[in-house]
Amino acid sequence: MTVERSGPPGSLMGKVCVVTGAAFGIGRATAELFAREGAQLVVTDIQAGPIEALAGKLTATGAAVVAVVGDVSVEDDARRMIAAATEAYGRLDVLVANAGIIPLDDVLNTSVDAWDQVMAIDGRGMFLTCKFAIEAMLENENGGSIVCLSSISGMAGQSRQAAYGPAKFVATGLTKHLAIEWAAKNIRVNAVAPGTIRTERVKQLPDEPGGQEYLEAIEKMHPMGRIGEPSEVAEAILFLASDAASFVTGAVLPVDGGYLAQ
């Protein structure tokens, strides 16, 4: 299923936006939508070839796009991602803190290394990119907007999410605390909490032990009876990022086919 928008594009015209983890999945769909909406973009990812290819593709459509290769969990890389926006365009208006990994297993099968890795990328990486983004946004007269990728796993318990789930609670927590910290400076911090979304990561599940069964079970747990598409999450991110959400901060918006309403 793809979502076709009606109405003229342009809700991010003149906005400088950084999207982390933009090579694939939700980040990629967001970068593509933001480009159509007139954003000046910095797209970042740990995978050099794919992120440079995306930047080339978007540039060919007439969008202003800079690619930065780096790892969000590494302080200097996170700093470079944000600096690329101020160097290329002179400001930063929007950060989509999306980069993440999704390791799925129960607590008995989750190693200390696996815990540390997801906390470093999904947790510390989000903290670092938010930190440097807020530093840059404080230079703006009109503040800025941050959208973090939480998850239904960052709002409620699930099985086989012993490390990933807690890492997504970090996203929810950062969103709420940073929203309060910076509200007076008009820096809005919100999150989306997607249900299961058909991204590269989720497409790999049938190849993993227990993955197919997990996918079938989780699909049934979404009241709409299906999993979501990256473009459906991108639309919610666009709303929160744009001036249409000018009085929304500290919100965690479910994009989950009704999962959290149960």
Ligand SMILES: NC(=O)c1ccc[n+]([C@@H]2O[C@H](COP(=O)([O-])OP(=O)(O)OC[C@H]3O[C@@H](n4cnc5c(N)ncnc54)[C@H](O)[C@@H]3O)[C@@H](O)[C@H]2O)c1
């Ligand atoms: N797919 C889902 O069902 C789902 C549901 C809820 C939330 N989310 C969240 O959405 C975000 C994106 O997930 P996705 O499903 O699109 O994943 P994905 O694997 O399809 O894409 C993630 C992107 O992040 C990049 N990345 C990974 N580690 C990185 C690092 N250390 N530094 C920079 N880039 C890195 C990858 O290369 C990839 O391009 C994640 O934060 C995830 O937790 C996903």
